[in-house]
Amino acid sequence: MAPGTQPRLLLPDAPALVAGAARSVLVTPDGEVLVLPNAEMVVALADHPAPMLVHARVTAKRLNIPPIRGAFDLLELLAFALPASPAAPTPRGLALALDLAMPATDEAAAALIPDIAATILRKLAGARQADRNADAASLAARLRDVARWPWAEAVMAALGREAARADPAGLRVWRRLPEWEDAAPAAAPSSHPVTSAEARGALATILGPGAEQRPSQSDYASAAAGAFAPREAVGAPAMVLAEAGTGTGKTLGYIAPANLWAERNGAPVWIATYTRNLQRQIEQETTRLFPDPVERRRKIVVRKGRENYLCLLNLEDATKRNDNREALPLALVARWAGATRDGDIQGGDFPGWMAELFDPAQVRGLADRRGECIHSACTHWKRCFVEHSIRRAAGARLVIANHALVMVQAALGGGDDGDAGTPLRYVFDEGHHLFDAADGAFSSALAGWEMIELRRWLLGAEGTGRARGLQRRIEEFCADRPALAEALSAALQATPRALPPSGWQTRLALGDLPHPAEAFLAALRAQVLARATDSEAGYDAECDLHPVQAALTAAGAALAEALAALRVPLASLHAAMLVLLEDEGAELEVGDRIRISAAAAGIERRALLPLGAWTSMLATLAEPAPEPGSRPNYVDWLTLRRAEGRDIDAGLHRHWLDPTIPFATHVATRAHGVLVTSATLRDTAEEDADLAWLAAEARTGAAHLPTPAIRAAVPSPFDYAAQTRVLVVTDVGLEAGPVAAAMRDLFLASGGGALGLFTAIRRLRAAHALLAGPLAEAGIPLYAQHVDAMDNGTLVDVFRAEETSCLLGTDALRDGVDVPGRSLRLLVFDRVPWPRPTILHRERRLHLSGGRPARYDDAIARARLRQGFGRLVRAADDRGVFVLLDRRAPSRVLAGLPVPAERIGLKAACEIVRGFVGGGVAD
Ligand code: SF4
Numbered sequence: 001m002a003p004g005t006q007p008r009l010l011l012p013d014a015p016a017l018v019a020g021a022a023r024s025v026l027v028t029p030d031g032e033v034l035v036l037p038n039a040e041m042v043v044a045l046a047d048h049p050a051p052m053l054v055h056a057r058v059t060a061k062r063l064n065i066p067p068i069r070g071a072f073d074l075l076e077l078l079a080f081a082l083p084a085s086p087a088a089p090t091p092r093g094l095a096l097a098l099d100l101a102m103p104a105t106d107e108a109a110a111a112l113i114p115d116i117a118a119t120i121l122r123k124l125a126g127a128r129q130a131d132r133n134a135d136a137a138s139l140a141a142r143l144r145d146v147a148r149w150p151w152a153e154a155v156m157a158a159l160g161r162e163a164a165r166a167d168p169a170g171l172r173v174w175r176r177l178p179e180w181e182d183a184a185p186a187a188a189p190s191s192h193p194v195t196s197a198e199a200r201g202a203l204a205t206i207l208g209p210g211a212e213q214r215p216s217q218s219d220y221a222s223a224a225a226g227a228f229a230p231r232e233a234v235g236a237p238a239m240v241l242a243e244a245g246t247g248t249g250k251t252l253g254y255i256a257p258a259n260l261w262a263e264r265n266g267a268p269v270w271i272a273t274y275t276r277n278l279q280r281q282i283e284q285e286t287t288r289l290f291p292d293p294v295e296r297r298r299k300i301v302v303r304k305g306r307e308n309y310l311c312l313l314n315l316e317d318a319t320k321r322n323d324n325r326e327a328l329p330l331a332l333v334a335r336w337a338g339a340t341r342d343g344d345i346q347g348g349d350f351p352g353w354m355a356e357l358f359d360p361a362q363v364r365g366l367a368d369r370r371g372e373c374i375h376s377a378c379t380h381w382k383r384c385f386v387e388h389s390i391r392r393a394a395g396a397r398l399v400i401a402n403h404a405l406v407m408v409q410a411a412l413g414g415g416d417d418g419d420a421g422t423p424l425r426y427v428f429d430e431g432h433h434l435f436d437a438a439d440g441a442f443s444s445a446l447a448g449w450e451m452i453e454l455r456r457w458l459l460g461a462e463g464t465g466r467a468r469g470l471q472r473r474i475e476e477f478c479a480d481r482p483a484l485a486e487a488l489s490a491a492l493q494a495t496p497r498a499l500p501p502s503g504w505q506t507r508l509a510l511g512d513l514p515h516p517a518e519a520f521l522a523a524l525r526a527q528v529l530a531r532a533t534d535s536e537a538g539y540d541a542e543c544d545l546h547p548v549q550a551a552l553t554a555a556g557a558a559l560a561e562a563l564a565a566l567r568v569p570l571a572s573l574h575a576a577m578l579v580l581l582e583d584e585g586a587e588l589e590v591g592d593r594i595r596i597s598a599a600a601a602g603i604e605r606r607a608l609l610p611l612g613a614w615t616s617m618l619a620t621l622a623e624p625a626p627e628p629g630s631r632p633n634y635v636d637w638l639t640l641r642r643a644e645g646r647d648i649d650a651g652l653h654r655h656w657l658d659p660t661i662p663f664a665t666h667v668a669t670r671a672h673g674v675l676v677t678s679a680t681l682r683d684t685a686e687e688d689a690d691l692a693w694l695a696a697e698a699r700t701g702a703a704h705l706p707t708p709a710i711r712a713a714v715p716s717p718f719d720y721a722a723q724t725r726v727l728v729v730t731d732v733g734l735e736a737g738p739v740a741a742a743m744r745d746l747f748l749a750s751g752g753g754a755l756g757l758f759t760a761i762r763r764l765r766a767a768h769a770l771l772a773g774p775l776a777e778a779g780i781p782l783y784a785q786h787v788d789a790m791d792n793g794t795l796v797d798v799f800r801a802e803e804t805s806c807l808l809g810t811d812a813l814r815d816g817v818d819v820p821g822r823s824l825r826l827l828v829f830d831r832v833p834w835p836r837p838t839i840l841h842r843e844r845r846l847h848l849s850g851g852r853p854a855r856y857d858d859a860i861a862r863a864r865l866r867q868g869f870g871r872l873v874r875a876a877d878d879r880g881v882f883v884l885l886d887r888r889a890p891s892r893v894l895a896g897l898p899v900p901a902e903r904i905g906l907k908a909a910c911e912i913v914r915g916f917v918g919g920g921v922a923d
Pocket of ligand 1: 310311312313314368372373374375376378379380381384385386387
């Protein structure tokens with residue numbers, strides 16, 4: 001192509017299709033518009049060429065057909081042409097991301113699809129000289145040849161290289177990635193405090209001179225500064241519990257003193273929140289602190305577990321397989337890897353919908369999910385995203401992590417991050433989730449799946465995959481070191497005798513279970529079936545461990561023996577590696593030293609720790625049953641997981657009765673300062689203010705510290721009485737039909753912008769089936785967790801982008817969803833979200849409730865309702881209606897909401913919704 005010539009825009013001569021929940025729209029290149037029920041559209045499509053569409057899998061699911069062959073999916077085009085560009089995966093989401101006018105209807109959305117395609121291609125053409133596009137045309141040519149990629153010709157034309165020859169070089173993206181450089185170990189941080197006045201001043205500087213004054217935010221920053229005081233005694237961190245009503249601006253309120261402390265003392269502050277989505281939101285807020293993106297990237301680092309990052313070695317292995325079915329997903333991942341900020345393939349700038357377009361395992365399997373990293377032996381080690389992230393975090397001001405990672409790192413003495421993984425100062429945002437996060441982090445399960453995973457980590461794929469076993473990871477160090485070689489060989493011989501291969505469920509059905517682990521699972525299953533109250537129903541079931549059946553005790557003893565036979569050589573191997581590091585550390589190459597130390601840490605974390613926990617759990621089987629009503633340290637119970645009547649897994653579980661004890665031991669007492677913050681730390685329905693704080697201290701671990709926590713609370717600046725209504729609908733039955741009909745009427749009254757929350761997946765599915773048609777008729781898009789082929793993050797992105805859409809979900813969507821503005825104006829709970837009556841909950845309500853078990857349940861339900869309510873109003877001009885379709889709801893569980901509930905009939909509720917949040921559709 002001659003210099004200065006503009007590339008040709010080559011758009012497919014194809015119709016555009018938008019499939020709704022019940023009806024679809026097809027717009028032909030001649031402008032003919034077909035609007036048909038989904039079943040009729042399937043027939044009509046046979047008379048047209050493969051269409052352009054957005055999200056082939058969701059479209060196919062809605063039409064109830066396999067994905068349309070040869071369809072031009074705009075998401076594939078976007079992922080190739082503008083990699084690492086966030087966009088919700090719908091026509092409206094793409095329009096928003098590309099600055100095009102938002103289509104109001106599905107007809108307008110279908111008509112816009114060619115414009116969206118043209119815009120993406122034009123942007124690609126504009127960036128055709130960029131380095132990252134050097135191999136793009138030859139990669140597109142390859143996709144044309146091996147994957148028949150429909151967009152290939154259009155992409156090559158936009159790049160001005162229609163005659164490019166097919167070449168896979170573009171897949172080898174690692175050649176273009178930067179290398180990290182090691183820095184000297186950080187010096188020990190100093191302990192200069194941050195005063196209240198300094199925290200207020202730092203906040204004012206971040207906000208700038210023209211910012212809106214929020215006295216409560218300044219008060220909050222002042223209180224948060226208490227967590228940055230010098231520690232006065234070992235094991236006694238400066239701990240602050242700070243409740244900040246929604247709208248306080250707490251993120252910047254704690255970032256101000258945290259950043260000042262980090263700058264002043266030369267060490268990062270780790271900010272932990274509950275979910276990956278919330279990590280992203282906190283990162284976005286730091287734009288105010290460091291507006292320059294280069295400086296921000298240096299000083300703010302988002303850290304996640306290694307299983308979140310793309311492993312370049314896995315990507316290379318996958319490209320070498322030359323499997324044509326993988327050609328497109330691998331090409332799109334390679335394009336993204338060349339453009340990503342940090343290589344986070346589970347979140348960050350990796351579009352969640354990329355994994356949905358293909359087999360999710362194809363994409364997610366490219367992360368280091370099984371701890372198979374070979375560290376410095378890897379040819380990509382110097383470019384590895386995980387290693388980049390660890391090194392950047394060590395030199396950052398603020399590290400944004402999640403609760404689970406922080407707890408695991410602290411328990412492992414820093415984990416992947418070494419000393420930098422045990423920081424001195426923490427901020428735990430969404431602190432009301434600390435109890436649950438600690439519950440997950442400090443629990444153990446001796447289940448079929450866990451044992452199979454450990455076997456796979458030790459032995460590798462055993463002919464059914466490409467997983468690297470322990471031998472391949474460390475054999476070169478064992479070659480001339482007999483102590484290591486013998487221990488490794490003994491461990492590998494003991495593994496198949498101690499840990500089962502997959503497929504135990506099938507062998508159980510055949511009655512053929514000679515393996516001690518399988519015999520144990522069979523005996524465990526038998527006890528669950530005998531004792532669980534609803535074991536005949538074909539669903540998950542559980543029962544208490546004690547009293548233990550004799551067959552289970554015997555099987556447990558045999559398994560304990562087999563596990564001990566594995567643990568002994570693994571412990572010897574681990575010890576021999578530590579000796580090697582000690583004795584030969586000075587002579588070893590740096591890379592070898594790192595590999596041996598990483599392998600030793602892996603053996604400890606992946607094998608010795610679980611084997612130790614399992615052995616201790618099995619020892620309990622032979623102990624006498626505890627006295628009824630006695631308070632245990634741990635709760636042990638048995639489960640059988642089933643789906644559609646089939647066994648999925650069985651296991652023995654152990655959780656701390658009070659998981660804030662290990663949290664305090666491993667995390668809080670080792671730190672110098674801890675701030676725990678949330679909009680809902682206390683139960684506001686508790687009339688005794690001191691009791692409310694004591695309960696908050698119990699659920700955050702503060703109660704286990706030697707010195708008392710500082711308590712602080714600032715109220716929400718929102719005028720909830722003017723901005724919200726709380727309605728309990730009293731004339732709707734609890735069955736799926738009436739609930740769905742009521743949701744339909746309410747959603748129509750609000751004109752969309754509604755989130756429906758269910759306490760059971762079964763009821764959600766039933767409601768979706770009944771809601772889809774009427775909402776589609778009214779032009780309101782409906783999305784649903786467990787129904788649509790999208791993950792939660794993608795669903796929320798779509799819901800946020802489409803002001804008239806509605807979303808159905810369960811508790812995962814209740815927590816941590818931030819949807820400001822009119823996109824969320826109505827929130828409907830199907831029932832009071834009581835805690836599930838599990839064995840673990842039974843023990844906790846008995847022993848952790850201070851003798852008031854019913855109030856323990858109430859407090860949990862109240863907190864959940866309050867969390868849900870908090871989603872409605874995110875800004876001073878937001879308005880929202882909160883509806884509970886459960887006429888049995890006792891007033892005491894509604895007492896935590898900031899406005900009184902009105903108990904009314906459905907018709908009146910719809911009128912209030914229509915009048916209060918507007919935009920209603922006539923029914
Ligand atoms: S160093 Fe480890 S995680 Fe990184 S690319 Fe290599 S094997 Fe993968």
